Amino acid sequence: MTGSHGPASGDPVSLGFLGGAASVTGSRFLLTHAGRRLLVDCGLYQGERELRRRNWEPFPVPPAAIDDVVLTHCHLDHCGYLPALVRDGFTGPVWATEGTAALAEIVLKDSGYLNERDAEQAREGGWSRHEVPLPLYTADDAVRAARAFRAVAFDHPVDLGGGTRVTASRAGHVLGSASVLVEIGGTSVLFSGDLGRTAHPVLRPRADPPAARTVVVESTYGDREHPEPIGLPHEVFAAAIRRTVKRGGSVLVPAFAVDRTELVLQALSEMVAAGRIPHVPVYVDSPMALAALEIYRRESQRDELRTDIDPQLARLPLLRAARTPDESKALNNPAMPCIIISASGMGTGGRVVHHLRHMLPDPRNTVVLTGYQAVGTRGRALADGAAEVKIHGRYVPVEAEIVRDEEFSVHADASEILDWLRALPERPEVVYVVHGEEAASRALAARIRAELGYTAVVPTLDERVRLG
Structure with a gap:
């Protein structure tokens, strides 16, 4: 399987939006094909209480039934639920670039420590609604999760088996950040991850995206533009x-x-x-x-x-x-x-x-x-x-x-996201707009339709769609 528009296999490929839909946090996207399950990002919900409560809900599919996890980068809203996933039964590899693996390890350990400390402080201070406040996960859970990391190089396809392969390209957001192309079941899906700006103060610029039949793009700044600096920097x-x-x-x-x-x-x-x-x-x-x-x-x-x-x-x-x-x-x-x-x-x-x-x-x-x-x-x-x-x-x-x-800010603004989509070598069948507050996602989807002529959809939480 090489091209992004190859023939579809007999079994359909489905994409589930288990997080990062109608919110700018908790990114979790599940690809399923012929009994194989691949999770792209495993993020923690942050922000409003109603969002944070989702971290405590059972994962929508049994963690033990997931074969692989692929991380786009190391921020908690993209990797922070991984220790809970491993604790609850996931035993497969976690694929990430070297930079993401190194940074995610310290991010997750720190998150586990803070979860434990916050639970203890809530118990001592008496401000928790629970008689015995518990951490979402512990530092030990984070250590176990970090052992699952497997490093991938930029622009080098990795065969995951079962006719599935993954290729990471530079996203230019933080060290190690990647956009991820997944080829599965005769179709292809490109996940933008968090996109960096056209120029980053420290990192090399993001790469142009590869061709894909389906694109899942973030919209953190989907309804705004970064102001032009006036005078001296900062x-x-x-x-x-x-x-x-x-x-x-x-x-x-x-x-x-x-x-x-x-x-x-x-x-x-x-x-x-x-x-x-x-x-x-x-x-x-x-x-x-x-x-x-x-x-x-x-x-x-x-x-x-x-x-x-x-x-x-x-x-x-x-x-x-x-x-x-x-x-x-x-x-x-x-x-x-x-x-x-x-x-x-x-x-x-x-x-x-x-x-x-x-x-x-x-x-x-x-x-x-x-x-x-x-x-x-x-x-x-x-x-x-x-x-x-x-x-x-x-x-x-x-x-x-x-x-x-x-x-x-090293998040691409709306015009910079559109520039990234405009650089796609081939027209995608559908662009799914995720990882943004609802107004931002809808604004970006409208611009994608108007300026690029692509079909653009803002999915709902837990929605599943058929690909290919």
């Missing part, structure tokens, strides 16, 4: 730092540990070198971010990085690492103005939560939001101007300055 961020330091406050940057922290450090390095911001201590307060930074710096990952950047990514004279919980807590009362970069990027978990609790009530401080903030997250509440946010069962007043720097 001047909104630089100006916020200058204002905050002048009034004696500190700057908190909630940032995803993978990729976003690296981009923030790179931007700060350039600002300091150009004299645009004062020299103050910069703390990376996320063990996961520190581990991810080392993966980005590995020699084996250099072929993914742009050749015109410093492979160390950050050269700040006052860069510090807060590795222990005590070092992290000490940053809540710094001796002098500083910049704290801490995960998670939407303020939903991790060490950034206790920094928000201590820093938000002080008007001298600033919180800089550096990317997409999903509905139902603390980051979204802050972006929307909330006067208070709920943290650890208590409402915390928002007196700190809140700033958004839109230039850090």
Whole structure:
């Protein structure tokens, strides 16, 4: 089987949207053919409570009945349910690029640890509705899941057996991120994963897509365009730092540990070198971010990085690492103005939560939001101007300055997604628009129909369609 439009076999191929439909989280897509089941992405639901509750529901098919999992990249909304899947019976391989496998391992272990810690804090604080709060999964579950990773190289087809093969191409979103072409049962399906922008600050650009009869495309920014930078890069961020330091406050940057922290450090390095911001201590307060930074710096990952950047990514004279919980807590009362970069990027978990609790009530401080903030997250509440946010069962007043720097986003906007689809070598039969808030998905589907003339469908959760 070679071409994307080869003859269909006798058994039909079905595609099930088990997650990532009508929401920008929880991506899970199931291909079934002749008794074989292949799951593309195994994401965690994040954001609103109603979405998060889905993580606790039984998986729609028995995990033991799934033969393979393929991951597009390492973010939790694409890989974060994997430990639960393995715990509940999945025993097959998990196919991913080397970068995705390395980063997903630390992401999943950290997620397991945070699940355990949050359950314990809920028990001690008494804010859970359950008498004995339990974690969704544990760090040990994450370790077992990581053992299933099998590395694949970009642009090299991998035969999974049973007439199925998978090819990964660069998506340009984060290190290791891929669009995945699955050839199965005489047909082909291309999953975009999360697409990067036309140009990425650190990574080589995304590849043009291969031909496929069916395309499943993300729509995180499906109803918007990134603003064109005006003046110096990240001047909104630089100006916020200058204002905050002048009034004696500190700057908190909630940032995803993978990729976003690296981009923030790179931007700060350039600002300091150009004299645009004062020299103050910069703390990376996320063990996961520190581990991810080392993966980005590995020699084996250099072929993914742009050749015109410093492979160390950050050269700040006052860069510090807060590795222990005590070092992290000490940053809540710094001796002098500083910049704290801490995960998670939407303020939903991790060490950034206790920094928000201590820093938000002080008007001298600033919180800089550096990317997409999903509905139902603390980051979204802050972006929307909330006067208070709920943290650890208590409402915390928002007196700190809140700033958004839109230039850090490495998600393709609507026009950039259309450009990727326009580059398809052949016209697809159907484009399924997923992984977006409903308005964004529908807006992108409308543009696909109007500008490209493709059939574009926004599937519903748990919908199944026949392919080929």
